[in-house]
Every structure is written in C-alpha cells, then in structure tokens.
Amino acid sequence: MEQWDKNGQLKHLLTVDGFTQSSLNALLTQVDRFIDEQHRLRHTEDLKDKTVVNVFFEASTRTRTTFEIAAKRLSADVISVNVATAATAKGESLRDTILNLQAMQADLFVCRHSDSGAAHFIAKQVKPGVAVINAGDGCHAHPTQALLDLYTIKRLKKTFENLTVTIIGDILHSRVARSEIAALKIMGVKQIRIVAPKTLLPPMIEGNGVHCYTKIEEGIQDADVIIMLRLQKERMEEGLLPSLREYHRSYGLTAARVALAKKDVIVMHPGPMDRGVEIDSVVADGPHSVILQQVHFGIAVRMAVMAELIARNRS
Amino acid sequence: MMNRMVFRNGCLIDPATHSESIADLFVAEGKIVGIDEKPADFPHAEEIDCRDCLIAPGFIDLHTAVREPGYSHKGSLYSELSAAIKGGFTQVCVPPDSDPVLDTPSVAEWLHHQAQRLAKAQVLPIGALTQNLAGLQLSEMAALKEAGCVAVSQTYFPMANTQLLFSALQYAATQDLLVIHYPIDSAWQKKAYVHAGKENLHLGLAGMPVAAEVAEIARVLALLPETGARVHFARISSARGVALIADAKARGLAVSADVSIHHLFFTETLYRDFEGYLLQPPLRSEADKDALRQGVVNGTLDAISSAHEPQNADSLLAPLVRTPAGMSAIELVWPLLVRLHRELNLSWCQCLNAITQGPARILGLNRGRLSVGQAADLTILSPTEKWQVRSETLVSQGKNTPLLGQTVTGQVKATYVRGTKIYDGTTQ
Secondary structure, three states: OOOEOOOOOEOOEOOOOOOOHHHHHHHHHHHHHHEOOOOOEOOOOOOOOOEEEEEEOOOOOHHHHHHHHHHHHOOOEEEEEEHHHOHHHHOOOHHHHHHHHHHOOOOEEEEEEOOOOHHHHHHHHOOOOOEEEEEEEOOOEOHHHHHHHHHHHHHHHOOOOOOEEEEEOOOOOOHHHHHHHHHHHHHOOOEEEEEOOHHHOOOOOOEOOEEEEOOHHHHHOOOOEEEEOOOOOHHHHOOOOOOHHHHHHHHOEOHHHHOOOOOOOEEEOOOOOOEOOOEOHHHHOOOOEOHHHHHHHHHHHHHHHHHHHHHHHHO | OOOEEEEEOOEEEEOOOOEEEEOOEEEEOOEEEEEOOOOOOOOOOEEEEOOOOEEEEOEEEOOEOOOOOOOOOOOOHHHHHHHHHHOOEEEEEEOOOOOOOOOOHHHHHHHHHHHHHHOOOEEEEEEEOEHHHOOOOEOOHHHHHHOOOOEEEOOOOOOOOHHHHHHHHHHHHHOOOEEEEOOOOHHHHHHOOEEOOOOHHHHOOOEEOOHHHHHHHHHHHHHHHHHOOOEEEOOOOOHHHHHHHHHHHHOOOOEEEEEEOHHHOOOHHHHHHHOOOOOOOOOOOHHHHHHHHHHHHHOOOOEEEOOEOOOOHHHHOOOHHHOOOOEOOOOOHHHHHHHHHHHHOOOHHHHHHOOOHHHHHHHOOOOOOOOOOOEOOEEEEEEEEEEEOOOOOOOOOOOOOOOOOOEEEEEEEEEEEOOEEEEEHHHO
C-alpha cells in the first residue's frame, strides 16, 4: 500500500486502513505530547526548517485552519494554496500542480480533493522523503478526522471495548464515515451502528461488524457515542431524498432522540453543522455535545501526525 | 505461379466440428483445399512446419477500437490493426464511436479502403444506430449496410428514450441488421465508475449496481417480440446478466451475448489503492466472474470480445476517476485464453470457439472454421511459449493493461488472411 514503506513504516497518511490497534494506540499516545491535561496546546520544534503546503482543491475552513495552526505550533513554515482559484483554473493538471509545489521545496503536503483516490495519486507523484496527508478525498477517506474522533472518545470515555457507537447520516457519500468505521473496527468497539435511509447506505455494508438501521430511534438506543454527519444539499437534486424538512423529521438529532441513548452519551459532529437539518441547536449546544472539543483536539492530533511523518522521513 | 502451401505437423483446431487433431493442412489460392489428405493436382508447395503449434481459424473480434478517425493520439488504424494480427485476429469489428461518428457510408468506406491498403486484419465496421450516436434520430441504416457495416450499435451512448429505442430496433430489423447492444442504464452510466460492491465500501467511488445492467437487458428483451430485431448483448458483466440471457435463449428469443476478456480475469479488487484501469461496464465480484466463465463454458455467452480500447499515457496521469475507461487487450487475448484453458481445464475447441466460430455466427460471417473450401484465414499458435508484456512488446499504441510487467504464456506465431501471411511472429 502506498502509505507504508517496505519496513511497514508510515510514509504518508492516506487512510486508516492497514493500521493495527497497537499502531493506532501508539499514534494516539503521541498526541499527548502536544496537549496537556488542562487541554492546553504546546509549542514544539518538530517541524523546524520544514515547509508544509496545504493544497485544498475543495473548500474548507476548519480542517485547513487546524492544519495551519498545527504546523505553526510545530515551527514549520506554512503556506496554503487555494487551488480552486489558481493554476488548475488555467488547465494545469493535478500532477503538475503538485510537482511544481514540490520543486519549491515542500516537505509535507496536506491535500484535500473532491475525487476519491486523489490523495493516493498525489502520494505516487511526490519524491521519497516528501510526505502527504490526506485531508479528505472525495467519498473515500478523511483519516485525521477519524483519528481526532478516536482521540476525543479515548479522552472522554477512556476505553473503546464496551462502547456502542452510532453514526447517523449520509454514510454513502461520507469520507468521514468510511474512515470512522474502519478506525472504530480496528479499536475493537463493541458495536458500530449506522443509521440512514436506504438511499444513503452503501450497498453490502451490512455485516462485517457494522449494524444498519433505517430508524434513528432504534439506532440510538443505549448508544455511548453518537456521531452525526453533514447532509449535503446535492442529495435532493440527485433524487436520494425528498427534502431537508423530511430528513430532519426522520433523521434529525433532537433532544428527545438523544434521551434514548445512555445518560452519559457524547454527541460528535465533524462540521460544518446544518442546524435544524441533521441536528437541533439544543443538542449541538447542549450538555452532551463535544463538538468544539473535537475541533480543539484536532489540532493536537494533526500536530502528532505531522511530527510523526516528518520524524520518519528525517531518519 | 499458384500460391500453394502446406502446414505440416500442427494440431488443427476446428471449433465448428469440435475436432482437434494433428494433421496437414493444404492451402491453394487463399483457400483450404485439403485437410490430412493431399488433394489431387497439388504439385509443389511451400512447406510450413507447425510442430508443437496449434492451427486455428483466424480470430474474430467484436470490439476493437482503432481510434481512427478522430483520436489518433490514442491509436491509429495502422497501430491497432498491427496489434490485431499480432494477437491472431484476421477480422475485427470497429465500433462507431469515432470522430466523425461512423453514421455515414463515407466513414465506413474510408475504414475499408485504409484497412485494405494496410493489408493487415480485415475491418468490419459497426454503424451507429442513431445519427451522431445522439439517440435522437435514426441513422441511414440501409446506406450503412450497403457500405459494409455488419451491425449497428449505440456502444456506450445508451438511449433513455424507450419509444425511440423501439423504433430503432424495428428499423434495424427492416434492414436486416444486427443490433449490438451494450446494456447499461443511461443515468448510472454518466456518473458511476466501479461496481457497487464490497470493495467499494473502502474506496468510496460512485458505484454502479448490477441493476444498471439487468434492468437494461430486461428492457430490450421486452421490446424484442414486437420489433423482430436480432440483438447481440455486448459485455455482460454480472451473474444476473448471464441468467437473463440464458432465460431469453430458453424462451427462443433471437439473442446472443458476449463477455469482455477482462471480465473473465479481473474483478473489483483491481482497484485496491486506486490502481488499475476503469472499464465499462465495471469489473464486478468474484462470483460474477465465475458465472461469466461458466457462461462461456456452457454457451450462454456466445463470444469473448477483446474490448480493445487503447488510451494515451497522458490521459492516465490523473486520479482514477478522471481517467478514461478501457484496456488495451487485443494482443493479450491468446495468452489469457491459454490461462482459461488451464484454469478451467477446457479443450482448445471450447476456448477458441468464443473468438472464432462464436463471433462468426453472431455476425453471419462465413469464417471461423477449418474446412475444405473455406478462406484460409489462419492463426498459428504456440500454447507454451512465454513472453513478457512490456510497453515495447505491445504493438498497440495503448499500453493500458494491468498485465504490464507480467510474463504470460501463449504466443501467436503467424497470422494468415486468405493464405497470405500478414503477421510473422518468428521474425520479430
């Protein structure tokens, strides 16, 4: 696989597939080096004299900003290229864009692209010693989101083994869901549930340690963790859903539905949220919500990933 | 001087009569004049030693994209017909999706003339079913037929409009033209890349379910009785697709079907790590692959097509979903059939039927057999010789095959059209 070298060392972070429980745990343990008990982020020199280039072919606020802050806290030089309005608009290919940025001595690329598989493609183009982090490719993967969610769960729930985790929303088109499911499986959570209408469930997903529900009440029953997914408006035009109103009626996370879960349930969301569609404000801002903590932990997790990749590529 | 030759010591494979035997084959003036027995009045002849080789009818392909006119950066008539004869093919069907589209006699005639001038494989043009393949207005099928088109097709420009498809089938039947139908639902075809199966759970690519194939087969089957059309279904990709064809045949409908050589060997697992080449229809599951193989063995699938679609290297330097579909395959059909022979324990007749007698029957060609009086379209095959698939060893302009770098078994030694050697593998 593209992201491991011959000795099984991580060269890039493209997907959580291929990790083991111990390698994921090792990475999560590393995160503590960048954040203290009081949740204060540290400042280190792990990426001193290194250049990090954020190449986002798709709009992003949160992910790009947290990667930028993370790189700066590691003392890297960071630039963010808004490719949507740059060279590709003039017809430059993805490959040429990357090769040109590499020629400017980039050491680490953080990439987001609307095509599933784009991160694998980019990793194939760069020279040895240059690392690639997948910050989301199409509907395929968003590994740092999965890692920060694992970290959040670990911090707040301590263990994974006894947990029932419910993921609700557009599983079919969600890179977050794919990475999340893979990561939770590796960590050995007791039960992974997914909740969606049949039009938003990937075919053949039932089985393999995943339980599918089309009724949100059944999926939420006694859950320890609820992960909400964003619903994109395109799904109406594609004929997969009738309306946002109907979606909210059937799948929106309301306070009454949260009450069906365990008393100490935590509610997560990768953002951006659509209040009143997939989640009600009383829940998003309520006592179970850990949504802003996720964002905060996300910086430390991304620091750990970048430090890890650069350390390995230095050696 | 009369053009006479005798092929000595080869194993003659005639799928039409299910015979495999070591015998001499006598050819004069482009025709087979004797098998095993030397005909009277056959004095001097060139002797060709075919020891350890098979002698089969020249292969016939149902889909060879030569990329001309219009796409010479992907392939040319010269490069792709050279690749065809290197692959043992003496006749290749050329699909209409060129630029300009093959919807007028002039394009068909141009292809014929160019191919004749090149003196390689014979070109059998497939005309467009509708003008410019746009699915709006019927093509001039009478004129296309007169210009030598052996069938009409929309290829991968499916028609959503059932009423027009019904008329097109009726009109093709009026002109007594075979319709080659690529069963894929038009809406799914525009946006899906890979099989909506287990492998894609990880990849997150837009998936095409088997429903996109079987719904389209069922739609066309439903139109057949009232139109009287003869339909050949190209590139069946699923077990359920095979079952529908078997059922239609059992009901006595005038249908035939083929499978691409790719679908007999590759599955959805090809795309792990986003490697490989996309295909239409998508590569499906292991169970589908097995059903397709069974379909070839039991005759539900009448032919194997090379589905040869060369692509230029530049177009492939992009994330998988941005790359054009297709594989370069025509030079690899024989080695893959050798593999099928070994993996399924088939006779050579069973293997070769699907690229000789099978397609000849579908197209109504008097070819694909070894019998006295037949045109001497022959291919001399080594079933044991190995070679490495490399960019340099492929004659096709397209190097887009997952077999690149592999060593394969099975070599075409020579190809003859009407008794004239058009490819000599021994001098390469």
